[in-house]
Amino acid sequence: MSSSRSASSGPPEPFEPKFDAQGLIPAVAVDAGNGEVLMTAYMNREALDATRKTRKATFYSRSRKKLWVKGETSGNFLAVEEIRVDCDQDCLVLRVKLPKGGAACHTGERSCFYRKLKLTGPEELERLA
Amino acid sequence: MSSSRSASSGPPEPFEPKFDAQGLIPAVAVDAGNGEVLMTAYMNREALDATRKTRKATFYSRSRKKLWVKGETSGNFLAVEEIRVDCDQDCLVLRVKLPKGGAACHTGERSCFYRKLKLTGPEELERLA
Numbered sequence: 001m002s003s004s005r006s007a008s009s010g011p012p013e014p015f016e017p018k019f020d021a022q023g024l025i026p027a028v029a030v031d032a033g034n035g036e037v038l039m040t041a042y043m044n045r046e047a048l049d050a051t052r053k054t055r056k057a058t059f060y061s062r063s064r065k066k067l068w069v070k071g072e073t074s075g076n077f078l079a080v081e082e083i084r085v086d087c088d089q090d091c092l093v094l095r096v097k098l099p100k101g102g103a104a105c106h107t108g109e110r111s112c113f114y115r116k117l118k119l120t121g122p123e124e125l126e127r128l129a
Numbered sequence: 130m131s132s133s134r135s136a137s138s139g140p141p142e143p144f145e146p147k148f149d150a151q152g153l154i155p156a157v158a159v160d161a162g163n164g165e166v167l168m169t170a171y172m173n174r175e176a177l178d179a180t181r182k183t184r185k186a187t188f189y190s191r192s193r194k195k196l197w198v199k200g201e202t203s204g205n206f207l208a209v210e211e212i213r214v215d216c217d218q219d220c221l222v223l224r225v226k227l228p229k230g231g232a233a234c235h236t237g238e239r240s241c242f243y244r245k246l247k248l249t250g251p252e253e254l255e256r257l258a
Contacts, residue, residue: 012251012253012254012255013244013253013254014252014253014254015246015252015253015254026155026169028157028166028169030164030166034164035159035163035164035165035166036164037157037159037164037166037213037222039215040155040157040215040220052246052248055248080248082245082248083245083246083248084166084242084243084244084245084246084257085242085244085245085246085254086168086169086234086241086242087234087235087236087238087241087243088241091169091241092246093166093242105215105216106216107216109216112215112216112217112220113213113214113215113220113222114213114216115142115213115214116211116212116213116214117144117181117212117213117214117221119181119184119209119211119212122141123143123144124141124142124143124144125141125142125143125144125214126141128213
């Protein structure tokens with residue numbers, strides 16, 4: 001075969017995101033540099049289209065019931081470098097870059113996941129070092 | 130002050146996970162070594178308790194409507210090293226170790242997120258290199 005495509009490549013696979021009954025799909029934003037999970041949120045079709053078009057992570061706010069460009073008030077936009085999809089297409093991972101010194105969490109922490117649950121004893125949280 | 134605790138430490142913060150209307154909380158399993166997102170699933174209270182007790186990631190299967198010890202059929206158990214909680218306690222991150230050469234995805238891929246969505250043109254998926 002003279003094809004330059006590898007034997008394992010076939011026709012392109014279609015993207016068929018499975019939105020839930022509310023029209024939402026969960027999205028996990030991770031730091032494109034070190035892979036750290038920064039935050040999780042939900043997208044509807046409009047948020048996904050806006051994210052792909054603008055390359056700024058855009059979600060659907062379930063509490064405010066509207067589109068939400070992450071960083072629109074704080075300036076902490078998440079620049080999307082890659083969107084990954086899981087095996088059954090019901091969850092997304094966004095590989096993003098935060099502004100230098102920026103925070104993905106509304107508390108001012110870089111990541112929303114800044115505490116851990118103790119694995120023994122009472123169910124208490126500890127701040128990560 | 131003679132206390133050995135830092136000024137910023139106060140009483141321990143309680144863990145108060147916010148389960149949704151179905152009694153579930155999403156959990157993102159990431160590789161404890163390199164931080165790669167491996168899979169996402171849901172936990173109910175029983176799954177969370179089992180995970181904390183056994184240190185094997187245990188989820189609630191929404192399709193089978195029962196507890197699901199990840200790896201119980203494949204052998205690809207996820208050994209939980211740390212459980213992180215987000216700011217509003219409605220999402221968990223599990224830092225886990227896969228068996229050597231193991232796969233978190235039922236397709237045999239190490240991670241369920243083995244494809245990316247093209248950012249331009251038609252909505253097609255590409256396998257990651």
